[in-house]
Amino acid sequence: MFAVYANEANADDPLASLVVGERPDPEVPEGWVKVNVKAASLNMHDLWTLRGVGIKEEQFPMILGCDGAGVLDDGTEVVIHSVINDPSWRGDDTLDPKRTLLTEKFQGTFADSVVVPARNAVPKPAGLSMTEAATMGTAWLTAYRMLFVKSGLRPGQTMLVQGASGGVSTALVQLGRAAGIRVWVTGRTEEKRALAERLGAHQTFESGARLPERVDAVFETVGKATWSHSMKSLKPGGIIVVSGSTSGPDASAELQRLFFLQLRVTGSTMGTRDELADLLAYTELAGIRPQVGAELPFEDARKGFEDMLEGRTAGKIVFTR
Known part of the structure; x- marks a missing residue:
């Protein structure tokens, strides 16, 4: 074959x-x-x-x-x-x-x-x-689990997606917008940021840019290149959900910031068969493509x-x- x-x-x-x-x-x-x-x-x-x-x-x-x-x-x-x-x-x-x-x-x-x-x-x-x-089975399932199983975010809160154009990132933007969460995105180029806005991002920023305010959760697939910015972008008690490290895994832990602001870091890998079934039903209900x-x-x-x-x-x- x-x-x-x-x-x-x-x-x-x-x-x-x-x-x-x-x-x-x-x-x-x-x-x-x-x-x-x-x-x-x-x-x-x-x-x-x-x-x-x-x-x-x-x-x-x-x-x-x-x-x-x-x-x-x-x-x-x-x-x-x-x-x-x-x-x-x-x-x-x-x-x-x-x-x-x-x-x-x-x-x-x-x-x-x-x-x-x-x-x-x-x-x-x-x-x-x-x-x-x-x-759906990899990128979108990974994003679904990060957002709805791991992050604990509620409608009305603010999320930051590091990286604007990858499969997981674009899924996070669309899922977060549909769930009533304020979606902010960073991107390396104007073209990538424009894509995120077309998909529903409320605001986009250059990579590493200072944000208007700190966010409730950051979604990380980039790793080394964005880690310090992710840590600095979180509210006290906020969470970083990590599912990848495309720029390399050698990230500074920034332990003083982690314990003093009581930040949380959690890993997320793929998703379950039942979560995939739920994701497919959700795309139908929300009209997401x-x-x-x-x-x-x-x-x-x-x-x-x-x-x-x-x-x-x-x-x-x-x-x-």
Whole structure:
């Protein structure tokens, strides 16, 4: 079958390991289902896989793609939840010590078909296109959990999103606006800030700019480059929710500020299968449609990877069949 995959790890030149070609058709274990993929979105995790992060050498070649949308053999349209749990695990999917994501142990979604446990194929709302649905399982689910499960924010409070144009950031802007939260966003360029405003941000600022007032929560996916600004932007008792560190993890802890102002820092990773179902229902109820920055055929996957690597994003990059 057609697939976009990594043939080996390459930390220094990840795109040198990217192959657009053919892989064997998947076998379907008992309790699993085959999803005929119609659309799948690109994530930073796919670049990490090409670099060899979070995957063992013997797992290559590995079909890339953490999330997507497609059709079961019986015609049911589904969205894929990419957190694969140990069969014996009970509780929060993201806390399972034996959990894995697609592309770490099991083959991913950038292919004609992918196999997942039956519970990981979540019914797709009719109102979402396949392209839109393909953005939900990773970036939008991560944003949903950060905002509604981890932050504790209430309507009327103020949130700051560090970084204006990535998949998680654009989702946070749209979800926060729909929930009645004042949304502030930082962005490196005027173009990225304008995108955030179009998506619903109440106000945008240059990266590192002094804010009109301190905020109740900061949402961090950038890391080292924005960490000090995030700490200084919080009200006493405020919270930073962290789901990534694209500029590097070496952040100054600023412990004096942390304890004196009783700030809180919490991590957030992906989301549960039930949270994905709730997110899909919420987008229907609120009339939210995700920001798709580029839609490319799978055959042009390399261009999408190049754009992500260079930071040329304006929302999610989605590959379609």
